[in-house]
Amino acid sequence: MEKETHSRRSFFNKLWLVLGGLAFAEIIAMMFAFFRPRKTELSEDDKAAIITAGPVDNFEPGTVSAFVAGKFYLARLEDGGFLAMSRRCTHLSCTVPWVSAENKFICPCHSSEFDIRGEVANPPAPRALDLYAIEIRNNVLSVDTGKLSKRSVFAQNQVTYPKKT
Amino acid sequence: MNILQRIRLSVFPDKQETNHHKHGRGKNFRSFLLHFRPRSVPERTLKLSLTWGLGGMAVVLVFLLFGSGLMLKFAYEPTPGKAYDSIVYLNNHVPFGRLLRNIHRWSANGLLFIVFLHFLRVFYTSAFTAPRQFNWIIGLTIFSAVVLSNFTGYLLPWDQLAYWAITISTSMLDYIPGVGTGLKEWILGGPEPGPQTLINFYAIHTAALPLVLLFFLPFHFWRIRKAKGLIIPRSPDEDPSVKGDMIDSMPHLIMREVTLAVLVLAVILLTAMFFNAPLADIANPGLSPNPTKAPWYFMGIQEMLMHFHPVFALLVIPGLLLFGLLLIPYINYEANTTGIWFCSIKGRRMAVIAVFFATLVTVAAVLFDEFVVIANQTGPANMVSNGLLPFTVVLVTCIGFYMLIKKAFSATNNEAVQALFTLLITTFVVLTIIGVWFRGTGMQLMWGT
Numbered sequence: 001m002e003k004e005t006h007s008r009r010s011f012f013n014k015l016w017l018v019l020g021g022l023a024f025a026e027i028i029a030m031m032f033a034f035f036r037p038r039k040t041e042l043s044e045d046d047k048a049a050i051i052t053a054g055p056v057d058n059f060e061p062g063t064v065s066a067f068v069a070g071k072f073y074l075a076r077l078e079d080g081g082f083l084a085m086s087r088r089c090t091h092l093s094c095t096v097p098w099v100s101a102e103n104k105f106i107c108p109c110h111s112s113e114f115d116i117r118g119e120v121a122n123p124p125a126p127r128a129l130d131l132y133a134i135e136i137r138n139n140v141l142s143v144d145t146g147k148l149s150k151r152s153v154f155a156q157n158q159v160t161y162p163k164k165t
Numbered sequence: 166m167n168i169l170q171r172i173r174l175s176v177f178p179d180k181q182e183t184n185h186h187k188h189g190r191g192k193n194f195r196s197f198l199l200h201f202r203p204r205s206v207p208e209r210t211l212k213l214s215l216t217w218g219l220g221g222m223a224v225v226l227v228f229l230l231f232g233s234g235l236m237l238k239f240a241y242e243p244t245p246g247k248a249y250d251s252i253v254y255l256n257n258h259v260p261f262g263r264l265l266r267n268i269h270r271w272s273a274n275g276l277l278f279i280v281f282l283h284f285l286r287v288f289y290t291s292a293f294t295a296p297r298q299f300n301w302i303i304g305l306t307i308f309s310a311v312v313l314s315n316f317t318g319y320l321l322p323w324d325q326l327a328y329w330a331i332t333i334s335t336s337m338l339d340y341i342p343g344v345g346t347g348l349k350e351w352i353l354g355g356p357e358p359g360p361q362t363l364i365n366f367y368a369i370h371t372a373a374l375p376l377v378l379l380f381f382l383p384f385h386f387w388r389i390r391k392a393k394g395l396i397i398p399r400s401p402d403e404d405p406s407v408k409g410d411m412i413d414s415m416p417h418l419i420m421r422e423v424t425l426a427v428l429v430l431a432v433i434l435l436t437a438m439f440f441n442a443p444l445a446d447i448a449n450p451g452l453s454p455n456p457t458k459a460p461w462y463f464m465g466i467q468e469m470l471m472h473f474h475p476v477f478a479l480l481v482i483p484g485l486l487l488f489g490l491l492l493i494p495y496i497n498y499e500a501n502t503t504g505i506w507f508c509s510i511k512g513r514r515m516a517v518i519a520v521f522f523a524t525l526v527t528v529a530a531v532l533f534d535e536f537v538v539i540a541n542q543t544g545p546a547n548m549v550s551n552g553l554l555p556f557t558v559v560l561v562t563c564i565g566f567y568m569l570i571k572k573a574f575s576a577t578n579n580e581a582v583q584a585l586f587t588l589l590i591t592t593f594v595v596l597t598i599i600g601v602w603f604r605g606t607g608m609q610l611m612w613g614t
């Protein structure tokens with residue numbers, strides 16, 4: 001008889017523990033959901049983020065043009081190919097200015113340097129500058145700033161070339 | 166009794182006799198005090214050279230920060246469009262607005278500095294031994310909360326200084342494998358600082374962290390009471406079991422505390438009157454100022470970032486250091502040094518050697534890396550040559566230093582651990598000083614301004 005009460009009591013104690021744990025887990029899960037970054041709103045913006053840069057011939061080979069609204073640089077390499085690069089340093093996200101006198105991107109925060117292809121010329125940056133997709137249609141160039149792709153080094157297949165006419 | 170007398174009696178119930186005016190009020194005050202201060206304390210713990218009043222100063226600054234912060238809440242608007250303007254308006258048009266902001270800013274910086282000194286004091290008097298082990302952990306928690314409070318408050322003015330310091334500080338999280346980027350976006354409420362970041366930081370700064378402090382500060386103090394007061398200071402040859410006399414807190418302890426509080430208030434007020442809290446131009450996400458620096462208390466880490474691959478500068482080294490700090494009270498020590506400054510005369514000498522060694526080696530290593538290694542390196546930072554290799558060199562230096570100095574002085578592990586701690590703290594301080602004062606345009610090393 002006594003044993004029965006004991007086991008009943010211990011059963012209820014365990015039950016309370018399990019229910020309490022469950023409630024606690026629910027609250028934690030709720031908090032996680034509540035605090036999740038609001039990504040859905042951002043992606044709506046991103047979809048509309050195709051920026052028309054202009055006709056291909058506007059850009060001289062060997063130059064870099066800044067697009068403030070799209071937060072990217074458009075670099076035209078010496079061989080005529082294009083790269084659209086994020087202006088954020090891959091080291092710690094500072095905005096990297098193009099220093100045309102030195103033909104380099106030089107980060108003011110930790111003095112990382114990148115060449116015109118976004119390739120790291122000087123550490124501490126660990127990766128080449130991030131890329132945006134480029135599309136050339138009827139000789140007009142547009143950049144999709146919604147899609148950021150990371151790369152560790154420069155490779156030839158990252159470059160977009162205008163169709164030879 | 167008329168109504169006024171009856172009201173007064175309801176406030177001070179045991180003050181029946183009006184002719185014992187002074188005595189009665191003092192008694193009331195005293196019994197009120199006993200709710201949070203002990204009736205008596207060991208006389209020897211009152212010595213200024215034990216605590217330097219650092220804990221008390223920190224408490225005064227916390228009160229000052231709560232008060233001034235509460236008032237600033239009435240003037241501040243936490244949205245990117247309005248935050249900066251509301252600070253400018255506070256500075257230029259609200260009576261005493263600038264003074265209030267200055268008080269808050271300098272108290273916050275002062276608190277960080279005082280808490281750091283308090284941390285050093287507790288370490289160098291071996292005040293973390295049983296039964297105070299867990300209070301060391303609580304103290305580290307409070308220290309972190311103070312750093313985070315400073316950090317989250319740094320963003321709120323939404324000026325160039327704030328925006329970029331937060332950008333680079335939070336981008337550091339990207340280097341934590343797996344969860345880092347998620348954590349960063351969780352804190353920022355998006356991929357880069359924006360309106361959600363400001364709301365997050367505002368809520369953390371003005372509600373979450375104050376709550377953490379309100380919980381852990383009384384916990385910290387309660388553990389001191391449970392340990393029967395502070396450690397008893399003693400010279401190396403004194404017997405630790407001799408406790409000495411107890412003495413009434415009122416007036417001996419309380420008056421010292423009040424004097425200290427008034428002094429701290431005076432220093433903060435004077436500083437706030439003559440030095441304005443910095444405010445740069447409004448935040449511009451398109452333009453990183455040159456140089457961009459983290460808040461001064463993170464400059465040691467930023468300086469490490471100049472020399473180590475981020476995985477080591479942000480994860481491996483700070484992780485090891487934090488682990489070491491948490492371990493300090495739980496090491497099995499050979500001697501009982503509780504209450505002795507620097508463990509012993511020998512310990513003092515070893516600590517001084519550690520300071521000189523660390524200063525020389527750190528400066529030499531920074532110069533070597535800057536002018537020999539980095540100057541000749543091209544290409545991206547490399548995990549091995551910028552990470553594992555220098556890290557191994559540093560690790561071997563630390564272990565070698567520990568073993569050598571322990572052997573050379575035939576020291577106890579108390580003294581050797583203290584020497585190693587001194588080595589690391591000095592290194593961090595030297596790195597911070599280099600970062601704050603010797604890095605100019607483009608983060609190049611420079612001499613003078």
